[in-house]
Amino acid sequence: MIKVGILIKEKSIVVPGDIIAEGMDYLPSLGCFREGKHVVSERLGLLNVDNRFIKVIPLTGSYVPKVGDTVIGEVKDMSFGAWFIDIGCAYDGTLMVRDATEFVEKDADLAQVYNFGDFVVAKIVKITRHSSIHITTKGPGLRKIQGGKVISVTPSKVPRVIGKQGSMVSMIKDGTNCTIVVGQNGKIWINGKNPDDELLATEAILKVENESHIDGLTDKIKAFLEKKK
Amino acid sequence: MSYTKRFDNRKFDEMRKIEAKVDIIPRADGSAMFKIGDTVAIAAVYGPRSLHPKFLQDPEKGILRCNYTMMPFSVSERIRPGPSRRSTEISLVTSKSLLPVLDLTKFPNAVVDVFIQIIQANAGTRCAGICAASMALAHAGIPMKDMVAAVSVGKVGDKIVIDLNKEEEDYEDGATDIPVAMTGRNHEITLLQLDGEVTKEELMKGLEMARKGCLDIIEIQKKALREAIKENQNE
Incomplete structure (x- = not known):
């Protein structure tokens, strides 16, 4: 019997060439394509199944521009x-x-x-x-942009810098009295009243980038900001 | 004299120990290391980025530029750094072996640069380079239809073997070296070179051996790619 449907569990990591689904029940959208009876991944990323649409969300690489960013x-x-x-x-x-x-x-x-x-x-x-x-x-x-400074982080780490509903970036804003604007392309504008604040905000953001894989990062950054004050 | 036992006690269809690691160069958009026995290759991918001079641009699709270099200390006698006749050829065949799986139509006028460095060489460097480049391209988020793996097969004395080392390549009774690159799902050959003499039957036997080897390598590549993401994802 031929297996039909999704072959890989949702939310798992797929690599180029992975066969995601078999049969005609599913449609490929972003980051995958159809080859005969198969839907195949063409990106390294996270598998997302929305009803009948299969999507691979890219997790690495350079910035891909999107309308509205x-x-x-x-x-x-x-x-x-x-x-x-x-x-x-x-x-x-x-x-x-x-x-x-x-x-x-x-x-x-x-x-x-x-x-x-x-x-x-x-x-x-x-x-x-x-x-x-x-x-x-x-x-x-x-x-x-007038005043302040612009720093760069890896574009794929931008969601981490922003945090859930902007929790991370607003915490750094409050902790350093700086205005921070995060661009989806990984460029971040920091503007503070004095250079020391800007430096602290920079340090905190680079810490988020380097330690983005650690659990409880928000608490860690909070402790870091309080210590430095 | 027939070649009855391999110099490093491997079986005739056994590859050397393979290690693969992704995300080794922070400044690059994608990077990977591939190690097979004593041969070590690293690859870095930059781009897609704008291409200059303008006459090189293709308005229909992006282009792929591969650059293969051996480090001066990678072999027992220092080699002069910089491009050579040999490295130019290998750069060309590497890009030709990777292009069939790449989809660069979304990047018109742009270029994807792949830099391959051999940091230690013990035969099979172009194959190690292709394996590393394939992983680095996937890591850089370039749309790819499939992964590519490469391994060399050959004839040492009267035996068909996989993954020759330097000692076997220099075998006194003559050795034939056949680097083969293949895609993962459809087993399409994207690189086939041959240096030496071989009969048709021996070649087919070698290709079958290479197919098995390539499939094993692709599994290792995919595992390395998944691990690189998992490290960043706190799972």
Whole structure:
């Protein structure tokens, strides 16, 4: 008898080439594909079964841009009507003049608004088939970064830095009196009243990144922040 | 004189001891180490990232660049660092052996760089390099239809053996070295080179041996990949 259905337990780790399901009962979505009667994984990640859809959530690798993500990037280039922002993936994000927070007059010098080396908090609005990424700085919390510093963590560790419902990042905010903006691409903006606070926040975030696999990390970071105060 | 017993007392169809480890280079997007006997290869994957100069770009799909290098101290007599005729060839066959399983259509105009370093060599370095690169690519999150494993088979004296070591490759009565790379599910051959003499029957026997070996290696690769995730997941 041919076995039909899911062959691998849900929430387990799959690797490329693993046969996830047999038969035509399930449909492949993100991170897997159909080959004859099989649904096969093409990513290293976590298996997720939603009704009849099979999805593999990637757990490693570089940042994959998604529509709606808040990202932090550096202005790398500009042309007549747009800035090109490095957001840490293979393609630069395009920020059109009309999507900028600031009003830009016709024929104005774009460098007066966002200059080379400036950092912006932006949101991805559109990704075309050819992987051009359109971003905007219009919206709550989106702007050019002034003051503070930007640090990088591995993109796959971003959910850990944010924590459940933002518990981790809000605890670090409270513990250090800094404003912290976490970009989904692994860039984090820290802005505090004095450099020591920023340094402490940086240390705490890097600690989260390095020890992301440890149980009870929230309590550990809490103790760390209290000790350093 | 016939070759009745292997120099290191292995069976004729027994590979050397294999070790695999993923996530060894923190700065890389994906990395892996593959060790078979005394041969050690490490691979690091960077990208997909933008590709320059622009004329190399392909607007339909991303390209794969492999770079195979032997470290100067990897062999008993120091080898000059930098590209050579041999390493250029191996870089090329490595990328050709990995491309059939990679899906780079989602990364137009971009490049995936694979750097393979042989830190210790005792025959079978291109196979170890391919095994390490395959794991590193999976770890870097590049869409892959399957894993690729490689092992060398060959003829030493009058015997068909798997996974030759340096001593066997230099066997005085002549040895034939056949590196083979295969995919996991469909057993498709993605690399086949041959250095020496062999009959058709011997080659088929060798390929069957290589198929078994590759399947064993793929299991080891998959286990190493799963373990790398588990370490980060507090299970």
